[in-house]
Amino acid sequence: MNTLDDTTRHWKWNLLLMWSSQLLVLAGFSAVMPFMPLFLKDCLGYTDEGIRGIWMSAFYFFGTFGYALFCPIWGALSDRYGVKPMLLRGTFGTALIFPLMAYSPNGWVLVFLRFLSAACAGTTAASQTLLVKNTPENKQGFALGVLSTAIWGGTMLGNVVGGIVVHHYGYKFTFIACGAMYFLAGFIVLLAHEDFKPVVKTAVHCVKKSTSGIFPEFTTAVWMMLGLMCLTGFVRYFEIPYLAMQIEVIAGDKEAAYWTGIISAFVAVGALLSGIITGYLSDRMKPLYILVPVFAITVLTMFIQAFATNLWVFGISRTLMYLAAGGAYSVLQKLLSAATPKRKRGKVFGFATTANSSGIMLSTVFAGGVIWCTGVRGVFVASAILAALLIPCYMVVIGKVMRQPYFASQFKKIMENKKKKSA
Numbered sequence: 001m002n003t004l005d006d007t008t009r010h011w012k013w014n015l016l017l018m019w020s021s022q023l024l025v026l027a028g029f030s031a032v033m034p035f036m037p038l039f040l041k042d043c044l045g046y047t048d049e050g051i052r053g054i055w056m057s058a059f060y061f062f063g064t065f066g067y068a069l070f071c072p073i074w075g076a077l078s079d080r081y082g083v084k085p086m087l088l089r090g091t092f093g094t095a096l097i098f099p100l101m102a103y104s105p106n107g108w109v110l111v112f113l114r115f116l117s118a119a120c121a122g123t124t125a126a127s128q129t130l131l132v133k134n135t136p137e138n139k140q141g142f143a144l145g146v147l148s149t150a151i152w153g154g155t156m157l158g159n160v161v162g163g164i165v166v167h168h169y170g171y172k173f174t175f176i177a178c179g180a181m182y183f184l185a186g187f188i189v190l191l192a193h194e195d196f197k198p199v200v201k202t203a204v205h206c207v208k209k210s211t212s213g214i215f216p217e218f219t220t221a222v223w224m225m226l227g228l229m230c231l232t233g234f235v236r237y238f239e240i241p242y243l244a245m246q247i248e249v250i251a252g253d254k255e256a257a258y259w260t261g262i263i264s265a266f267v268a269v270g271a272l273l274s275g276i277i278t279g280y281l282s283d284r285m286k287p288l289y290i291l292v293p294v295f296a297i298t299v300l301t302m303f304i305q306a307f308a309t310n311l312w313v314f315g316i317s318r319t320l321m322y323l324a325a326g327g328a329y330s331v332l333q334k335l336l337s338a339a340t341p342k343r344k345r346g347k348v349f350g351f352a353t354t355a356n357s358s359g360i361m362l363s364t365v366f367a368g369g370v371i372w373c374t375g376v377r378g379v380f381v382a383s384a385i386l387a388a389l390l391i392p393c394y395m396v397v398i399g400k401v402m403r404q405p406y407f408a409s410q411f412k413k414i415m416e417n418k419k420k421k422s423a
Contacts (some may be wrong), residue, residue: 010193011135015143017192018127019150021185025123026090026151028098028181030158030268032174034260035166037244043171044107049245050372055107058240059367061361062111066118068357074122075350085131086122087189093120096184102175123185124151125353130194132337132349138283140337144330145279149272152326156268163261202296219326221339221404222348226355227399233359236325237388238367239302245376251311263315270319278306278327281336286402290331291394295419297324299388306380329356335401 032039040046040055066255078086097117104110128144135143158267165174218226245262248256281290301321308314333352370379 011131011139011143011165014130014134014192014194015146017093017188018131018147021087021091021192022124022127022147022150022190023154023157024181024185024188026154028178029166030155030264031162031181032101032109032158032171032177034159034244034264035162035171035174035257037242038166038248038257039171039259040107040110044104044110046107049375053242053245053371053376054139054368055111056245057364057371058107058111059114060237060241061364061368063114063118064357064364067113067121068354068361069359070119071122071125071353072347072350074126075353078126078129078350079347082194083126084132084192085187086126087130087192088186090121090123090126091182091186091189094123095179095186098182099176099179100171101386103277105125107224111348116268122350122353125349129349132193132333134194140283140334142279142283144333145275145277145282147276148279148327148330152268152271152322153274156265156272159261159264159268161261163258163264166257168263172262194242218348218351219339219404221401222336224338224397224401224404225332227352227392229336229352231390232329232332233356234363235383235386236329237360238363238386239305239379241364241367242376242379245371246305246380247311247314249376250308250314258367259311263311263318266315266319267322268341270321274323274326275330276327279330282331287331287335287398291328291398292365292391294325294328295354295387295391295394297321299384299391302380302384302387306377306384326392335398339401339404341358379415 035054036059037056040052046052046055046137074086074090094117097113097120101110101113101117104113128147131143131147132140161177162174165177243264244256244260247260251259276292278290298321300315304317305314305321308317333349336348336352367379367382370382374381
């Protein structure tokens, strides 16, 4: 049966609010992030491509490090005190820090502020956790897919607004606008409803916790999914920090900010549509039937981007890539949710964010070395090769995860519920 209980009766209202909040959060974030290589050049004076690439690697490395370090803490606290307080902390805290970046006197201060903002953030992971904790099992793929449309829709909105504002009004105004959008997102979170019931721990629980060591006692399936999410973060984020630099190589210095915003907006539209389609399919198809074709398309289009000599070829191929792969991560989240008891999903999703962020953090180190040695085009070639290597990893790991006892039993229950509903 698919009846709603006390913890899931507000899932549609929460989905609407989380969608609206994340739309604004990602709009604010995307209004400034794609243009950071240009900010380093125009405002901080780092004109050499290799040096600028290293600073971009440091910027993303320490941002991701802060995110990965604190997300498990926020995830564990959300299990103890509720997800909503974590969302409020992330949105309002980040709203205060982001505008300060506009006044950075050098790269060191900029990197430090990025670390603080990332350590405070984690709103996307928290919004996903709130949904999976308060959404019926058979609707989680749909809910996560819809939420991904807000993420990519906000990215699209932020890219367009950021490109225009940076081009006409400069970077300071853009950073301030980013903070304002985070504040508004925080007020929307205040309206969300969370049926949170703190878990009362018994003495047995306390003894078990004290002997479990520094790592939580997750199932084998969960640990395998966390490893896969780390690999996914490493591969999918490899070239992203250097998008504006590649566009600068193709289009020249003067129009780089404008075209970075326009192309990023079209990419976000493709990813938004991908989120809807993939979210729908993830409730109805086996994950490998979705993920293998998605990454095959990613490999092909990434090679095209690496050797593109005009913006039309680059922009169309990148849009097609995200049209295929934009919602792929929600498939992994659906798998992770099915492999995890509801009472542990806050902690598990916090660790999932850390795993993904750890992969991203490592990718910035390796990508920084690649751009130093080969230039920005080499980063895109390396990204295509890594995406090709990820396909067999998906096939092996996901196949093993779906044969794990707890996952198999949960998957069987979901299929039985679907049959009852259709009957």
